[in-house]
Amino acid sequence: MPDTGGTGLKLGQKVPDFEIKTYEPARGDFGTFRLQDQLAQERWTVLFFYPADFTFV
Amino acid sequence: MGCDVVTVSTDTEYVHKAWQEHEKALARVRYRMGADPSGRLARLFGVYDEETGLALRGTFIIDPGGVLLNAETNYYNLGRNVDELLRKFKANLYMSRKAGEVCPSKWKDEGDRTLTPSADMVGRVHEALQD
Numbered sequence: 001m002p003d004t005g006g007t008g009l010k011l012g013q014k015v016p017d018f019e020i021k022t023y024e025p026a027r028g029d030f031g032t033f034r035l036q037d038q039l040a041q042e043r044w045t046v047l048f049f050y051p052a053d054f055t056f057v
Numbered sequence: 058m059g060c061d062v063v064t065v066s067t068d069t070e071y072v073h074k075a076w077q078e079h080e081k082a083l084a085r086v087r088y089r090m091g092a093d094p095s096g097r098l099a100r101l102f103g104v105y106d107e108e109t110g111l112a113l114r115g116t117f118i119i120d121p122g123g124v125l126l127n128a129e130t131n132y133y134n135l136g137r138n139v140d141e142l143l144r145k146f147k148a149n150l151y152m153s154r155k156a157g158e159v160c161p162s163k164w165k166d167e168g169d170r171t172l173t174p175s176a177d178m179v180g181r182v183h184e185a186l187q188d
Binding site for chain 1: 119
């Protein structure tokens with residue numbers, strides 16, 4: 001069974017920087033998302049995890 | 058103030074592309090689709106299921122300073138309500154501009170009643186929500 005968020009991240013604390021590869025439908029191309037870029041551009045981020053493509057989200 | 062939604066699953070970016078191009082319901086998608094095949098990001102946020110190699114339905118709101126303000130996880134069988142996510146985001150955005158105010162459970166949008174906790178409100182939350 002997965003836990004429910006007990007890996008060290010806590011509300012009210014800074015999320016460590018991370019980057020992931022992306023597919024970007026708006027450009028029809030691949031890219032990279034970096035949390036650092038969001039901070040530099042003073043933008044909010046909503047991360048939306050889901051189990052698998054080709055299923056309901 | 059801008060906000061970016063990034064969806065994340067343990068599929069690769071190549072599978073994301075194939076899915077987005079095939080599924081008619083995703084034809085108008087403009088958000089970035091993140092690939093986390095190693096599960097590293099899902100583990101960081103505590104939503105990785107080691108038995109299946111999949112990520113649970115976790116939603117996380119991070120402010121422009123990189124601070125985690127909201128975390129919510131649903132198990133496999135429960136979808137998320139976008140209206141509720143939007144409510145939480147709007148509330149966080151509002152509160153980031155209005156230090157001292159808090160948004161009660163029924164708060165939906167700017168203009169709705171907020172509370173400003175103080176010693177006077179102790180034991181009088183019901184009254185504060187009424188007037």
